[in-house]
Amino acid sequence: MPPTWTGEPCDGASGPPIQVLDPSGQFTADPRFPVDLDDGDLLGLHRDMVLVRQLDTTATALQQQGELGLWASSRGQEAIGVGLAAAVAPSDMVFPSYREHALAWCRGVGISGILGLFRGITNGGWDPAAVGLAVPSIVIGAQVLHAVGYAMGQQLDGGGEATAVVFGDGASSQGDTLEAMVWAASFEAPVVLLCINNGWAISVPAARQSRIPLAQRARGFGFPGLRVDGNDVLAMYAVARAALDYARTGGPVLIEAVTYRMAAHTTADDDMRYRTRAEVDQWQERDPISRLTAHLVDCGLLDDGALAELQHESQRLAEAVRHEVRTMPMPDVRTLGRHAYASDTRASLVPAGVPVAPPAPAVDSAVRATALSAAHG
Amino acid sequence: MPPTWTGEPCDGASGPPIQVLDPSGQFTADPRFPVDLDDGDLLGLHRDMVLVRQLDTTATALQQQGELGLWASSRGQEAIGVGLAAAVAPSDMVFPSYREHALAWCRGVGISGILGLFRGITNGGWDPAAVGLAVPSIVIGAQVLHAVGYAMGQQLDGGGEATAVVFGDGASSQGDTLEAMVWAASFEAPVVLLCINNGWAISVPAARQSRIPLAQRARGFGFPGLRVDGNDVLAMYAVARAALDYARTGGPVLIEAVTYRMAAHTTADDDMRYRTRAEVDQWQERDPISRLTAHLVDCGLLDDGALAELQHESQRLAEAVRHEVRTMPMPDVRTLGRHAYASDTRASLVPAGVPVAPPAPAVDSAVRATALSAAHG
């Protein structure tokens, strides 16, 4: 299928964000961004959003019970990750932010992969190459350059694949994000830059980062920008799909997904210090899940029985999450020093006799320290 | 006089760069960018360009004779600094790049101020506050943020003043430059960001930094961009003047001045490794000085006598430059440690008895080292 969207910007300079489902679930096709999904796909998107919401709710509760050190909720933003994940090819690469649990879920990372970081047992719970998803970067903006570099590599390897990267409205101000736009344009890298504008960077409103729609930032770098309703999973899918197809040969595309961070920044945040309950409530009406539910019920794809079944599946997931979190193995203190450096396999550059400082003492001191704690503590 | 230009971009999306004098010296007024200069002013601009060119030629020769360690030529770019300097108010602040000798000259920095850095006797030869010109930043892009911060300060102080900052096409890719655009837009800072697109960042063509005219970068941040012929001093003046007037109340403006680096990057560079003589020669025809000369001769403001007089003045300057460079005092080795930290004047936070490590040993070792060199060397 030839790309349907051929690169003309649709970045909020005129008109509202691209939408396929309106908040009541009404469907309006946009010929440039076709939704080429069958009924099973639609139900799959719905199911993923519901399950990710459940995972989020359960994780929030687990944090309150002290089982997780922290949780960054993606509540209300599920449509973005789910839509993007449906649009990328399995061989494409995705670079997430710390909040995109939906992406991790859909890429198949699994519960302990997603939650291990928040339980403090790992700084990155999976193999990027194996799942086609990088481990999240916590340093804001850093991953956008990584994604562009990865896309340059895809291009060097002959093309056809694409990369997508997710970052926030706050991240749009960071030098690394902006340099990534320069690089992406300069090398025509096959990359989709997806900026999730959820209105806030912790307590700072998006207006502090840009006075114009963030999708327009692409104009300054000479590539197209698209502004999409981030609470509309079908629009997210269709726009991401079109952008990825374009990117494979046409170079970078910026997407701004307009949404709202329904929870506080993290469980450590108190959002009522800087925004009102009324503002939050207003966005409740635009909930991405109820919107798709309404549509699917309208179409006759979902009925009460199916919804109840989904409800059960969701409860089973919650149970699994609680169980997995509580039974996650403590990392072994003896592995502490093991991953700082590669043991050299390509040639014996470091002979056994030479005291290689870091790994060895690291392990020793760690073990000694734990031993000490046991003895004295 | 109310601002004549009210912020609509003129950034190269359509039409050529803004021009007032064509390469043959023909005058065409642009009502948005009036040239409100009298005959004396015009002759002043001309004189400054001629003298800065002479300074440049002399410095290049001095470098070849080993009197300067390095020289970064501004040959062919004189119209930009001279035009900008004529447009800024004395109380405005300017942040230069290492190449903008014209700016330094016009702000009254003086010969040794300009050349001291290249002779290796100082890293910054003047007091920024005293001359309204920061010392150049050699780290590409750093000064753009400084300028925006300074402009924020002007705004906090009540407004009316503006800041201008100069950087290159290469610098346009640096994270600091791009963050500066975010900050400038966010705080509506009274700042003019002047990007000198001279075609090259050492050996890298401007097309590597941006596939579209650099003036359009402003679009992505929500402020206006202007693209001007950087070899036309009258256009430079008029555009800078309009931009500064706009900035005082309207916030940032980006100007891209299109010009060409006629010399190699510095005296240490060999430009024939990456560009052709033919390309350089082509730009010879757009020389900013001959263009204004032609215009002034046409208008009857310059005749052979005046040109000969200017020629003499220029020779006297060359003589002065040679003399000043050769007689610049060596810095005193004993001052080495003196400027790393302020001696605390506001309160005696550091009592005499406490050994303040850096300044003292610094001086001592330095003196010891020179003594040693004298003894052993």
Add this chain to the structure above:
Amino acid sequence: MLTLTMSRALNEGLRCALRDDPRVLVMGEDVGALGGVFRVTDGLLSEFGPQRVIDTPLGESGIIGTAVGLAMRGYRPVCEIQFDGFVFPAFDQIVSQVAKLRARTEGRQPMPIVVRIPAGGGIGAVEHHSESPEAYFAHTPGLRVVYPSSPSDAFRMIRQSIALDDPVIFLEPKRCYWHKGEVEPEAELADMPPLLAAQTVRLSPQRGVADGPPRYSVSIVCYGPTVEWAMRAAEAATQQGVTVEVVDLRALSPLDLGSVEASVQRTHRLVVVHEAPGRVGLGAEIAAAVSERCFADLYAPVQRVVGLDIPYPPNRLEGAYLPTPERILDAVAMTLAAA
């Protein structure tokens, strides 16, 4: 005298500075309505307004770079970096601009910028929220680096740092933010002890337990978050008849080596403690300097009890990474056992 948490003491210090000098600004991410993620700037926005307490866009180089320009304009910016691990995007502006501008202009351009950084580990945080970056800054000439360990020092040192015409990297021991201590909010700048001066506390064994240098004495040099742990180790050591002098450096660059030397001349043994990785850390500098200056006085090699030379681990393992009281005590025992 008030009893305040360290977070609150810093808050009061900033309030005094904003009140006393109209050129003082507070700027950073979330310093406004939120009051900073550790509430250090709580209430300052409503008291001084958005022109003095500035929520910036998200970019650390932008924060420090614009602060440089504001300082050139005569302002005295106090910048907050949200967490230790996020100071690195601003590293270039700090080491190549903030640290060098005075020298570059031969003393003409002061750089009265304070960069506040909540630092250190031990709070169970995710990656990049537990770093100890002090060595990078202490290695950079032109910067001052300070690290208070108590509410009273925090209050005093933030005020002194803001008053100084030099740039100051002001590290705040984040796991001590809620520790309480006495603060003298009316203190005048002029009456305060020197910013640079370390503090030495001598802990002697109880009566009935032998106390006698040189055989059973040791100095522990520490700063910021490890002071509390050093004190705990010191108290345990006194139980076993050891006299301990705990030297809280407070200033890491320039460094009050005189106090360290004086202590080592009394105790003849030294343990240096910090959380940052040991390799080329502050402990190396102190051990090197003391080994040079007190060569004949030292009865045992200087021991370093420091962070491991690996990236900061996931937080469930940080107890094994950090210089706990137990590890400090272990090192004390080693210096006493030596030679």
Add this chain to the structure above:
Amino acid sequence: MLTLTMSRALNEGLRCALRDDPRVLVMGEDVGALGGVFRVTDGLLSEFGPQRVIDTPLGESGIIGTAVGLAMRGYRPVCEIQFDGFVFPAFDQIVSQVAKLRARTEGRQPMPIVVRIPAGGGIGAVEHHSESPEAYFAHTPGLRVVYPSSPSDAFRMIRQSIALDDPVIFLEPKRCYWHKGEVEPEAELADMPPLLAAQTVRLSPQRGVADGPPRYSVSIVCYGPTVEWAMRAAEAATQQGVTVEVVDLRALSPLDLGSVEASVQRTHRLVVVHEAPGRVGLGAEIAAAVSERCFADLYAPVQRVVGLDIPYPPNRLEGAYLPTPERILDAVAMTLAAA
């Protein structure tokens, strides 16, 4: 055997690496048609094309950040930072990403990135072109830091660094770029001495001049651009009857402390030399480690001959800033005079 300048030796090393492994890329500012400002990448663009030798936009964070992505894709990027003073805009990517990604992914994600940095002073350059940033990187766990001092080491070490799955900060002593030396271009990676191993050269006084440790012997530890100066000082010292062991570290992190210890056990005295500011520098680490490990062997305090703790001065004063042979000799004399 070929006689090559160091610049040319590096050029040959890069050429071998590009030829032998299609995943090796060279990227940076002006590495293409210009061949780099020091010509280290001369001719590589025309030989390997713009897909392998990539002129980037002007931004160091962009260079390193995209290299991270390329490494994740399986490439082995060799990045050039044009001058020492321009590595700081990339500092965040280097310390928070390049250094940590392997640990973050528990060993799953290798980071085979080499960051080449022409470094050091003594060439009469303008500001930011004479910095010695090695301590910042040596303090950062997860990075390897190496610094060759000769053409043969440069050729060997660049090849080994590229072959390694760890990130390497590869410092090049810019004032030695045109020094000549013998290089074995056919050498196989497998046959090369370990990347980590220091090299110790013993210089004894001529016949007729007394040579006898322990009374007249000293070790000088140095690396990169100061090796030449240390050798010069050592030769001068042998004229006066002193035996000198010059230890060229080559690798600064991890560090071959075994060679340093062994030398100090023979000579009992140590002088450490580097150009970077002394405070919290490599010299501090070496002095601290040797003072700890060779406590009983040392006859005199370790002397550090290092850059001054001030921003790098204008170049006409750099002779007073740098650890010249004269200052090294002075320090040798001090260690011999001590105790």
